[in-house]
Amino acid sequence: MKSYDVAIIGSGPGGYVAAIRCAQLGMKTAIIEKYSTLGGTCLNVGCIPSKALLSSSHHYEEATKHFEEHGIEIPGDIKVNLEKMIGRKQAVVDQTTGGIDFLMKKNNIDVFEGLGSFKDATHITIEGKDAQEIEAKKIIIATGSKPSTLPFITLDKERVITSTEALKLKEIPKHMIIIGGGVIGLELGQVYRRLGAEVTVIEYMDRILPTMDAGLSKELNKVFKKAKCNMMLSHKVQSVERHGDEVIVKAENKKGEVVEFKGDYCLVSVGRKPYTAGLNAEAAGVKLNDKGQVEVNEHLQTSASNIYAIGDVIKGAMLAHKAEEEGVFVAETMAGQKPHIDYNLIPGVVYTWPEVAAVGKTEDQLKADNVEYKVGQFPFRALGRARASGDIDGFVKILADKTTDEVLGVHMIGARCADLIAEAVVAMEFRASAEDISRMSHAHPTFAEAVKEAALAATEDRALHV
Template identity: 40%
Template sequence: MVVGDVTTGTDVLIIGAGPAGYVAAIRAGQLDLDVTLVEKEAYGGACLNHGCIPSKALITATDVAHEARHAEEMGIHADPAIDLSGMVGWKDEVVSQLTGGVEKLCKANGVNLLEGTATFVDDHTVRVSHSGDGQGSETLEFEHAIVATGSRPISIPDFSFDDPPILNSRQALALESVPDSMAIVGGGYIGMELATVFTKLGTDVTVVEMLESILPGYDDDLKRPVKKRASDLGVDFQFGYTASEWYEPDGGVRLVAQPADDAAADGGTEGAEAVESERLELDVEKILIAVGREPVSDTLDLEAVGVETDERGFIETDSRARTNVDHVFAAGDVAGEPMLAHKGSMEGQVAAEVIAGEPAAIDSQAIPAVVFTDPEIATVGMTETEAEEAGFEPVVGQFPFRASGRALTTGESDGFVTIVADESEGYVLGASIVGPEASELIAELGLAIELGATLEDVASTVHAHPTLSESVMEAAENALGHAIHTLNR
């Protein structure tokens, strides 16, 4: 113990107040446990403050402006002026409302909130250092701990986020003026979402991706409408390059990228463009690095408590969110892929319930994944290939949004709903959607998988008309061979 420290105790120590940590804290409080939640920066974590919520706020705002500007076929003629500072201010108000709500909910459920940075001292003790001059630190003893420290943007050599032209996603979401031009290094979900935002704001955007396709891990048929829409909006793609350096000639910013030897590693080639043998040079105003995220596990002194990590820094857990140390749990991004806020919240809740002696476990049959591009992509469960590899004989149904009356009335009819089921029993195994409101529509199919519903169950459920959700019903009917509003396979 440090001389002058104050030592307190708690049943459950939770480090990190993101979607995994604050959910664990609230649930533990509901179960009458004494809970202390330590957060070094802002309640709600990266998701509420710098990721999920602010990015979706800006996506919505830029969509409004873009739709107004391109609604001539509906008889609407407008040219809205964009005030990015005002847009960011609105985004910040949304964030503030949500983070304030998290803090109030924690306090209402008896959670002790502690601001500072926690590091383990031994297997039942942490030291919490408070920021600011003269704030000092305190020692906290715990019976159980939940590590929920989340993730951070990955940096690449020679591209420091401390240099003004170089941005990570958090910094990009806080810009108060629209850059004239931007290079986005990385064509994954973060890069593609922000490419859409800034293009609609009027920025000339170039996406530089080392592979030969955007959105690695997603099937070509899902990526195709996204790539086409982005290209139509004006996004330029440079595939097969890795960023190597940048410099400032004559006051500007120049990105240099070299051909990538493993450009075809992803296996997808939809929309790929020829790769020149020489290096690529781009003159831009800003460079956004969006090559992924990494776990925040190196700041905790995990060795002191005996918790092990894998080679990437993720904390391995079992189906009850336990680490290799029985009384220490981990939840959220720090606990490994997929790094999704809703997956982290589920893990946090399970961890709290296990600590309270409840018979809880992570047994979800399917966790949805969403990319908030234009159009959106959403998946859940197995693909047709994965179903075959698992020993099923899959049957597939599909319904295009161009055959949906509701989609046509929104002016957004690109994409489709695909549903995968076991042919012999009819059980829904998976689904994928690309198109309007895919993020909302996927929930019905996730529920179908969790409940063990069949194609017949989905097809025989009366869906309101005219709605986008009818497309889910029609896809199920298509798999059964009796869809009404599209040709059956």
Template identity: 45%
Template sequence: MVVGDASLDIDTLVIGAGPGGYTAAIRAAQLGQNVLIVDKANVGGVCLNVGCIPSKALISAAHQYEAVSHGADIGITAGDVKVDFGKVQDFKNGVVKKLTGGVASLLKGNKVQYFNGEVMFINENEARVFNDQEAPRYRFKNCIIATGSRPIELKAFPFGGRILSSTEALSLPEVPKSMIVIGGGYIGIELGQMYSKFGTKITVIEGMDSILPGFDTDMTKLVEKKLKSKDVEIITGAQAKSAEQTDNDITLTYTVNGEDKQVTADYLLVTVGRRPNTDGELGLDLINLKMTDRGMIEVDDQCRTSIPHIFAIGDIVAGPALAHKASYEAKVAAEAIAGMPSKVDYKCIPLVVFSDPECSSVGFSEKEAKEKGHNVKVGKFPFNINGRALSLNATDGFVKIISDADSGLVLGAQIAGLEASNLIAEMGLAIEMGATVEDIALTIHAHPTLGEIAMEAAEVALGHPIHTIVK
């Protein structure tokens, strides 16, 4: 651990070492600032340690297990396929260790001071950082708050025992026989579907009318179809009421259509959203920082708070709780401190669900584009007539491009299917660069690739596709 002398001033204090915090610290250091970053947990934050990265490692393992188990569909028989979940967890932990170690090296390489502990503001220009061994006091010229968020804990379902948050769900020692998931949003669906692929009987309890609320209904239907093919029970319009644990299982009581019902499983996973980490001992009340009634910090388009030299980024400010949003805001904040004119522009921020099939979206949906007054033209092309998708035996999905009919400008896109998380990047670039659907259609895409589907969707929007008939 490297820390500066307690009597020394620093240019920038960064609170939180997740994707937002460590990115802010590195960019600030690159711009010539003397930076101290503080985190009470591990470098990498929730994302690298108990969120994005470990969940995707487990999801990847689940996909591979399913692919091997169903190899007979394409003429490959693998025999009796088994899961050693201990080794799966070892694989996940290895990925996490490599990435967090890499971040620590980046901080060191950029001469960022790191303190493993907590922070308490003393006033607008001073803070005490502390752990069990020391409690130095720092004076700072600027500060970037990037404390992230944590799973929302429901009063009726306190975490512990057989009631899990996403954190505990990622570290189970073995594949459970059954699991109830409260919340059909992206976290609940990703983890529930992952365990279902390993053989867990999953029951999803969702309060809204469909899973993945807020996403394109064409997407959610594909995911729901896949879930049901794995015997996942999806109960929508349902409200969870109470749970009773025993040494061996847990029984959930829920209400649907005015009727109380029960379901029993090995575990209950609660994924109903995340809460900003702006409470506790941070001492934001001592500096009178302007906040919303939901505990979010109010910021301007440079991530500057009501105190001009204090910035806030990531899950503690308005917008979706996404690691890539936090990293983007981190660069803006660090550059603003350095006097650069950087400002946030969220029109190209992608949303991704690592479900099966994957779902991704960027820019406007068709409905949003119409609400903004655009004369909308949609181009949609399915995976099931794409050569690469057919050869990969992954034919569920589509690319949908939302464009302005008058100018041809790409306004948004929604992609469902294999590698949707990667394919959406082209659509984001198109919007960022002010590209038209003709630009996408005229861009030569390699054959045979999934990327061709974007080109085909653009040609549909233009009215002259080669590989489908426009009706």
């Protein structure tokens, strides 16, 4: 039987990053993955493939709708080759997962393919090509999450689908009905709307992206409506039925009326749930809560002192970069170091176009906490760079403490916000004031100038370009 200092169950962003950091710190490390490729949901059927399709569909939309205004004329019809687009997406995935294989070899990490389950707190059985058992002094659970559904919906994975199937369709839907106005539904909805599908988004709450700043939700909703997406807010889905190639969805609106929607595909994107199937956690003395999450303390330690858990399988935002931070945190904790994670400063991003990004507190949260704050906001359309590229939708909003001027939250929607949000994270990590940001030179012309201008607006309302 092979013995290790640490074994990680699951090879998503949390698991493989934890493995690398453990190896860097001198631990003999093993990682167990039930599928034939490493990288988990994010690299295989989540973050990476969805961004590849968003990029490809964005190029198509630019070519069909915006090239002409730039003086670029393309003779003949521009067509979508969906098979080739999906093929490129898979090539990106294969290259990325192959990179994880390389990193495992580089760091001398043993990789086991198969379903890892606890025999006890220090032994893991692996059911795969070859059934085997390994021993580890410490173990990290990084088994991630799976798409959720509603109890009355039958996912046939052909017409009634999850994000996994939506990433590999063989045809462009005529009408895709999307249940859920969160990140996954909006990103994939935008992909297929760009490619020509009619798209209907059905959201239970009164706005899309209900956990983000209300202003961001309102602005992105306008963008989707401008693209002629049907945005059905405050609608409670009652039933989903498939009849041949047709899917019928019934939902109740806020007036109590039942509305019927007919499409050829229905994407169910109502969130994700922790994945612990087959883990046999009880054999190791690991407790789960009533939501199916692994219970952990402030050190991400489970009820079994030598076992830790990270990522989507524990409480908190289901984000790849949150899992990565936790993977490093646990590795360094096991090595006797004293790392820290500020969960308030883990940014959230939606990769639609315009992109949406946020970090820190929302206005609703500050109001609920009775914190007095001031707001600085700046529109992208006032930027020279935005006008030059034609990306004028959106704004940057900075929330700062009314007394101290410390930045408490930054919320943005617009071009390149997925990258711009890092500036806000750095500033808030060092507890910068709005005035601190406003006095830093930002290159001109750039989208980043919107951050400086929003900081100026929060500092005595003195933005320069509005």
